[in-house]
Amino acid sequence: xxxxxxxxxxxxxxxxxxxxxxxxxxxxxxxxxxxxxxxxxxxxxxxxxxxxxxxxxxxxxxxxxxxxxxxxxxxxxxxxxxxxxx
Numbered sequence: 001x002x003x004x005x006x007x008x009x010x011x012x013x014x015x016x017x018x019x020x021x022x023x024x025x026x027x028x029x030x031x032x033x034x035x036x037x038x039x040x041x042x043x044x045x046x047x048x049x050x051x052x053x054x055x056x057x058x059x060x061x062x063x064x065x066x067x068x069x070x071x072x073x074x075x076x077x078x079x080x081x082x083x084x085x086x
Contacts, residue, residue, distance in 0.1 A: 017085065017086060018060070018062055018083055018084065018085055018086065019083075019084050019086060020060070020081055020082070020083055020084075021080075021081070021082045021083075021084055022079070022080075022081050023070075023079045023080050023081075023082075024042065024045065024070060024078060024079035025078050025079055026038050026041070026042065026078070028072060028076060028078065029074070030072035030073045030074045030076065030078075031072065041072060041073060044073065045070055045072070045078075045079075049068065049070060049081060052068060053068075059081060059083065060083050061083060062083040062084050062085040063085070064083075066083075067080050067081065067082045068080060068081040068082075
């Protein structure tokens, strides 16, 4: 019989005040037909989003009211990053 810890690992130790809601719709032509093609576009979007976060940390502040729109390679809005306070 395996004894399990009373608390779920690190999540119960680290207080969480804010979360980021990331919504990404991968169902359009810019994402391609295969999972490999979709992975390339998702990775590109994540790199672009990381660069935007470094330039504008307000995207992480729930009190700022700022939401990051996420666009695909063709410029279509395919998602958003929204900070929320718990």
